[in-house]
Amino acid sequence: MNTPEERQRHDYMARFDDDLKPYRADWFGIEPAQWPAFADEYRRHELNIYSYEPFCEYRHPARVGDFINYSPHGYRSGVNQAAWPPDDSHYVVFFFGGSTTLAVGPDWTSIPSHLQTILDNRKVRGRPIRIYNFGRGAYFSSLEVALFNNLLREGYRCDLAIFLDGINDPYFHHGIPPTASVYQAAITDMNKTIAAETRSARRADIEWIHLRRFWSSLPAFKLLDLAARWIDRNRGLARTLGAPTRPSLTEKEVQVILDRYAYNIRNARTLADSHTIKTLFVWQPSPAYDYDLSNHVALADSGGDLLGHERADTVYSALIENREIMNDPHFLWLGNMQSKKNEPLYVDTVHYTTEFSHEIAAAIASSLEIRGML
Numbered sequence: 503m504n505t506p507e508e509r510q511r512h513d514y515m516a517r518f519d520d521d522l523k524p525y526r527a528d529w530f531g532i533e534p535a536q537w538p539a540f541a542d543e544y545r546r547h548e549l550n551i552y553s554y555e556p557f558c559e560y561r562h563p564a565r566v567g568d569f570i571n572y573s574p575h576g577y578r579s580g581v582n583q584a585a586w587p588p589d590d591s592h593y594v595v596f597f598f599g600g601s602t603t604l605a606v607g608p609d610w611t612s613i614p615s616h617l618q619t620i621l622d623n624r625k626v627r628g629r630p631i632r633i634y635n636f637g638r639g640a641y642f643s644s645l646e647v648a649l650f651n652n653l654l655r656e657g658y659r660c661d662l663a664i665f666l667d668g669i670n671d672p673y674f675h676h677g678i679p680p681t682a683s684v685y686q687a688a689i690t691d692m693n694k695t696i697a698a699e700t701r702s703a704r705r706a707d708i709e710w711i712h713l714r715r716f717w718s719s720l721p722a723f724k725l726l727d728l729a730a731r732w733i734d735r736n737r738g739l740a741r742t743l744g745a746p747t748r749p750s751l752t753e754k755e756v757q758v759i760l761d762r763y764a765y766n767i768r769n770a771r772t773l774a775d776s777h778t779i780k781t782l783f784v785w786q787p788s789p790a791y792d793y794d795l796s797n798h799v800a801l802a803d804s805g806g807d808l809l810g811h812e813r814a815d816t817v818y819s820a821l822i823e824n825r826e827i828m829n830d831p832h833f834l835w836l837g838n839m840q841s842k843k844n845e846p847l848y849v850d851t852v853h854y855t856t857e858f859s860h861e862i863a864a865a866i867a868s869s870l871e872i873r874g875m876l
Contacts, residue, residue: 514606514850515541517803525799529849530607531856532569540608543567552639552681558648559679562604562638569608576649577634578604580615582622584632587658593626595633596653598646599666602786602853603637611856612637613666616863626661626876634660640680642670643766651773662875663779664866665770667763668786668837669852672814675751675759751813756820764827771832780875784834784866787858789848791818792841799846809851834869836862 518526518541527534547570552560555576564574571579575586588594597603597614605612610619614635621631636649646665653660674680751759767783774781789798790812801808818837827833839861840847847858854862870876 513545515544517850521802522800525846525849528857529846529855531611532608536569540569543569544606555652558645558652559681560638571609577636578612578614579609580612580633580635581610581618582632583609583618584634586634588632588634588660591629592632593629593662594660595631595662595664596650596660597633597635597637597664597666598641598650599637599786600641600670601637601639602669603635603641603666604639605637605859606849606853607856611859613854613859613863613866614664616856616860617866620863620867621876624876631876637666640670640674642674643667643763644677645679647766647770647773650770654773654777659777660779662782662870663770663774664782664784665767666784666786668784668818669788669811669814671759671763672751672817673811675755675813675817677758677762748810748813751816756817759817760821760824760827764824767827767830767833781832782834782866782870782873782875783830783832785818785821785837786862787836787838787840787847787854788814788818789852790814792838793847794844797844797846798848800848800850804851811852831873834866836865839865 518537526537530537530540532540547565547567551563553563555561561576562572562578565572573579573586577586584592584594595614595617597617599613603613605615609615612635614633614637618631618633621633624631636646636653638645638649641649643665646667650663770783771781773779787793788811789795789801790808791814795801795806821827822835822837828835840858847855849855
C-alpha cells in the first residue's frame with residue numbers, strides 16, 4: 503500500500519545549500535554559524551528511522567545531540583523539558599501528531615516546544631505546565647489514539663491531551679500505517695521459515711529474498727545505486743516540473759476519512775474521560791488548502807509537486823461542512839489560518855517554519871484559555 507513518496511530517501515539537507523540557503527537560519531531557528539553542525543547532526547539522526555513499539559507500530563529511536571533529542575520513552579525533547587515519568591506536581595500535557603508535531607528542525611522549533619515557551623510562566627492550580635511531544639513521523643489519528651491508549655495502559659497519566667491532525671489523515675487515506683508493508687513482509691518470511699522447518703530439506707522453498715538482501719548490502723551495489731540517483735537528479739529525471747497526475751479522492755473516500763477521524767475523536771475522548779483527562783483536537787493548516795502556493799518557495803525543489811498532499815484539499819473542504827466534527831466542543835479548526843499570509847510558511851513540502859509553528863502554538867494556547875482548560 504505504500505506510495506513511492508512514503509518511502510523517499512534523499513539528502514534532505516543538501517537542498518538548503520542551494521536556492522534555499524538564504525532561508526535556512528530563519529526557518530530552522532538557528533544562528534547561521536550553527537548550520538553545519540545542525541545539518542551534520544540531522545544527517546546522522548534521519549527523521550524516517552523507526553524502531554518497533556508494541557501496539558502502536560513504531561517510535562523514533564532514542565537520540566542525544568545538540569539539536570535533536572528523542573527520549574527512550576518515545577517523546578521528543580523541547581524547551582524546559584520535564585523528566586520521565588511525569589510528575590504529579592506538574593500540569594502534564596501529552597501532545598500527539600505526525601512529523602509536523604515532531605518537527606524537522608531543532609528541538610525548540612516544534613509546535614509543542616513553542617507551546618511550552620508560551621505557557622512556561624503559567625500555572626494550573628499551582629502546578630507548572632510541562633509538555634511531552636509524542637509526535638512521530640507519518641502518524642495519523644488512528645496511530646495517535648493507539649499510542650495514547652498505550653501510555654494510559656502502562657500507567658502514565660496526563661491532565662491534558664492535544665491531538666494535531668489534518669495533513670496525514672488524507673495522505674494515508676486508506677487508513678493503513680506506513681510500516682504495514684514491512685510487517686507484512688516480515689510475517690510472510692516468518693511463515694515461509696516455519697513451513698520450511700516442517701518439510702524435508704529437499705522440499706523446502708529456496709529463500710531467495712535473503713540472497714537479494716545480501717547482494718544489495720554490498721558496497722559496490724550501494725555505490726551503483728547512489729550513482730544512478732545522482733545521474734537521475736542531475737539530468738532532471740528524478741522530478742519533473744509540474745505535479746504528476748494522481749487520482750483524486752472520491753466522495754466516498756473523503757467520507758471514509760472523516761468518519762474514521764470522527765471515530766478516533768470519540769475513542770480518544772472516551773479514554774480521556776475515563777481518566778479525567780481534558781482533550782483538544784486540532785485540525786492543522788496544510789499547503790493544499792487556502793494557501794497561495796506562489797509563496798511556497800520550498801516547493802520548487804519538488805518541481806511544484808505536493809507529493810500526494812494536494813489531495814488534502816477536498817478533505818479540508820468537506821470537513822468544514824461536517825457539523826459533527828466542527829461543532830464538537832473539543833475541536834479546534836486552524837485549517838484556514840494561513841489564508842491571508844503572503845510569505846513562506848513551510849521548510850519543505852508540508853513541514854512548518856519555526857515562526858509558523860509558533861503561530862500555531864499561540865493559536866492553540868489562545869483556544870485553551872478561551873475554553874477554560876488552563
